[in-house]
Amino acid sequence: MVHMRKGCVVVAALLPVVLGAQAQPVPVTSAKPGWKWTMDSVRTVVNGVRAGRNLQPKAWPDGKKVAVLLSFDVDNETIPIRYGEPTVGSLSQAQYGARVGLPRILALLDRKKIPASFFIPSVSLALTPEMAQWIGASGRHEIGVHGWIHEMNMTLPDSAERALVSKAVAELTQLTGKKPVGYRAPSWNFSPNTLSILRDMGFRYESSLMADDRAYELTQNGQATGLVELPVEWILDDAPLFDPRGQSYASPRDVARVWMDEFDKAYAEGTMLVLTMHPHISGHRSRIVALELLIAHIEKTAGARVWWATHADVAEYVRKQAALGEPKPRI
Numbered sequence: 441m442v443h444m445r446k447g448c449v450v451v452a453a454l455l456p457v458v459l460g461a462q463a464q465p466v467p468v469t470s471a472k473p474g475w476k477w478t479m480d481s482v483r484t485v486v487n488g489v490r491a492g493r494n495l496q497p498k499a500w501p502d503g504k505k506v507a508v509l510l511s512f513d514v515d516n517e518t519i520p521i522r523y524g525e526p527t528v529g530s531l532s533q534a535q536y537g538a539r540v541g542l543p544r545i546l547a548l549l550d551r552k553k554i555p556a557s558f559f560i561p562s563v564s565l566a567l568t569p570e571m572a573q574w575i576g577a578s579g580r581h582e583i584g585v586h587g588w589i590h591e592m593n594m595t596l597p598d599s600a601e602r603a604l605v606s607k608a609v610a611e612l613t614q615l616t617g618k619k620p621v622g623y624r625a626p627s628w629n630f631s632p633n634t635l636s637i638l639r640d641m642g643f644r645y646e647s648s649l650m651a652d653d654r655a656y657e658l659t660q661n662g663q664a665t666g667l668v669e670l671p672v673e674w675i676l677d678d679a680p681l682f683d684p685r686g687q688s689y690a691s692p693r694d695v696a697r698v699w700m701d702e703f704d705k706a707y708a709e710g711t712m713l714v715l716t717m718h719p720h721i722s723g724h725r726s727r728i729v730a731l732e733l734l735i736a737h738i739e740k741t742a743g744a745r746v747w748w749a750t751h752a753d754v755a756e757y758v759r760k761q762a763a764l765g766e767p768k769p770r771i
Contacts, residue, residue, distance in 0.1 A: 489634075489635050489649070491659070494656050495656050495657060495764065496655065497758055497761040501757065505710050506703075506710060506742060507711075508738060509670065509712060509749060510717070510748075511559060511647070511717070512717050513716060514561075514564055514565075514571065514586070515586070515720065516568065517535060522626075534720055537718065541724065542571060544725075546575065546578075549578070549580075554735070555578075557581065557647075557751040559584045559585065559586035560584070565611070583616050585609060585612060585620050586624050587604065587605070591604055592627065594631050598633040601631060605623075605637055609641060622751050623645075623646050623648075628648040635660050635667075639660070639665060639667060644759075646658065647751055649672070652671050653671065655712070655758045666764055666768040668758060670714055673714075678722045682695065692729045695730045696729070700737045703741070714751075715734075
């Protein structure tokens with residue numbers, strides 16, 4: 441129903457919706473809104489962890505034009521467990537990652553002889569330790585740290601976060617026989633303390649932040665750290681778009697098109713593509729189609745001009761090409 445009043449049109453049917461939207465409560469928070477901050481406060485917060493020097497090399501190894509970095513966050517049961525109230529159903533859905541998803545993904549990578557990086561919460565690997573053997577069998581892949589139990593770093597004090605990262609490094613080293621050199625924050629959830637912890641523990645690269653499409657050096661409080669960042673992005677992550685319970689579910693073939701377009705731009709620019717996937721998500725039969733389509737597109741488009749590499753290999757290459765030197769200890 442439409443009411444006319446002095447040249448104005450009021451859609452009566454929309455009034456309850458509009459009024460309801462206007463009546464939404466303002467979130468209660470103790471944080472001071474940004475418009476009340478001083479510029480000193482703005483600079484302090486912004487410069488805490490920030491993108492510094494661009495580490496894009498002039499050329500990739502052996503005349504390759506683009507680097508492609510496939511990564512898999514092997515979360516499995518740690519996702520339902522971390523909230524403290526897992527259900528049998530959610531645990532079974534998560535177990536799919538280790539039981540079916542990971543072997544299916546590794547089989548695809550083996551057929552194509554493509555290396556990849558696997559970021560694993562150490563609890564996930566402890567629950568299914570044979571995953572270390574599966575991933576290590578080809579000799580092409582690397583394993584990196586992804587927290588202890590996929591903890592939410594932002595909710596933890598420095599001491600707790602530090603203890604969990606230290607525990608994860610020790611356990612992954614014991615389970616795999618090799619100390620990991622790379623870190624990816626659970627849920628890409630960087631806390632104000634994370635960078636200090638990574639520097640103190642001797643990590644060589646990090647892959648959780650989003651300030652560029654290219655590799656860059658992280659700075660802390662305006663100072664260079666020597667730590668390589670291999671940036672990620674939510675549009676290059678399978679989880680948000682493949683969640684049928686969310687509000688943005690997309691067909692795997694539509695997601696593949698996004699990834700292919702991202703690759704095409706990276707190829708044209710001579711930069712890199714960093715893709716994040718999860719065995720309990722992309723390891724499903726219909727969803728692995730997206731990865732298969734992407735690989736086929738890359739092979740057809742670029743062929744031998746692609747450097748398929750682990751995160752560790754790319755981090756060390758850009759470090760050397762930029763004469764970055766070793767990671768700098770905190771003073």
